[in-house]
Amino acid sequence: MGERITSPCVGLCSTTLGDPVCRGCQRVDSEIRDWPALSGEQRRSRMAELDRMRAEVAGRFLEIVDAASLEAQLRRHRIRFRDEQPPLSRAVELLRVGRDRIHDLSCYGLVGHDGEDAATLHERITADLLAAAERRQALLPDLLDAPTLDP
Template sequence: MTGRIASPCVGLCSTTVGDRVCRGCQRVDDEIRDWPALDGETREGRMAELDALREEAAGRFLRVVDAAALEAQLVRHGIRFRAEQPPLSRAVELLRVGRDRIRDLSRYGLMPHEPLDAATLHAGIADALMAAAEHRRLDLVTLS
């Protein structure tokens, strides 16, 4: 019996509508296709890269002031996360799912650098993530 293959997929694959980079997980379309064939070490490395990308993008807009509160809210709302996933990467998922319902970010252990609402924070982070992911895609094309 094989174990579950860990994946950064969040169930929002925009590559099915023609994007070369997924808006949900920031992977390149070829990478999504080839994911199941990658060995565990390669998948873990790529997930760490995606976490770093999310930390960098989210860190431009907010910081985590209470990681335990963030985790409790993720659990409360049934938002999937990994034990080794850094708090800022987790915050990206929280904002993706709850951006239209979150009113007080401090209750989620988050503090924006500027007084922005959750939807505005999510939009800025999503734009930064897509720009970085597209840059990575172009780097991969150049290397091949």
């Protein structure tokens, strides 16, 4: 049996609406299209790139003060995450799902740098993520244009 295809998809694909970069997972349209054709190592590399970008952007707005609480809350609310996913990248997904229901960030092991609520943090992080993903788009090769090896 082949390797399981792990995906950063969060089920909120805006590329179907014409966006060149998905607002949900921050992948470019060609990257989403070609994801199943990537090798396991290519997928892991791309996932790590996305995690680094999310952690960098989220780190501008919030801090993890208790990673164990964050993980416990993610499990409690059945929010999907990967073991190797950095806590700040996990926090991005938590805010996406719970931004309107989270009243006290400290219960989730988080603190906002400017004392902002979860919804405001999500809005600011999402805007910066989209800008970072658009910059990333220019650096990614289109897999269909890449040379391939004949079997």
